[in-house]
Amino acid sequence: MAGEEVSSEYLVGEELARYGSIESTVKTAYVEVLSSIKDPARLPYTPVLYVIPWIPMKKLGRLARLYYYNLMFADPKNFEKYAIFSVLNFLERFQKYIAGGLGHEIAHIIQTKGRAEVELLEIVGYIKNPIKTEMKREVDAKEFYELFNEPIQSTIRKWNELSKYPEIMEEVSYDAQVVDMKRFCKLIFGDKEQEFEQHIAEKLSKIHNG
DSSP states (O other): OGGGGEEOTTOOHHHHHHHHTTHHHHHHHHHHHHHTBSSGGGSOSOOOEEEESEEEEEEOSSSOEEEOSEEEEEETTEEEEEEEEEEHHHHHHOGGGHHHHHHHHHHHHHHTTTOTHHHHHHHHHHHHOHHHHHHHHHHHHHTTGGGBOTTHHHHHHHHHHHTTSHHHHHHHHTTOEEEEHHHHHHHHHGGGHHHHHHHHHHHHHHHHHO
């Protein structure tokens, strides 16, 4: 069940208490997203949803910054699979759009067929042209929105537009710690960080030599 795939292991103290008050809402929204997929076979596995207290940030150039309220990234417990990382502030303050945020990430996972090595190809793309790569990634994901039934499809589209507004960023980021991707990896992988870096190095080597 999707509800069993939701983890609060990165939350402590007050954060955990705050999540406890919305836990049923989050799990219900996740179940609704997965249940709305027209062809469930398109999703290779149910990704774990990790609730996190920090906001991951990716640098797209000297000045451009991209803040993630929901992020598809390698699962710390299985590097070959994707997981979804959702910011506690987003889940708490925009409960109406939880399904929209999660659905967008599920669209990415369907798009990549759940193969985490696809993300490594994008890492190479980010090095060469980060803004172009990010724009293409988001355009590609939109093509998969139609795989969802209503009303989830419309909720995904609505949140995708709202999430671009600066006032939304201000609301989500208020009293939250923003971390760059290097710090994010340290936080989610812990003592497995070097193992993950080695995993990436091996995959990238195969890509370059392939």
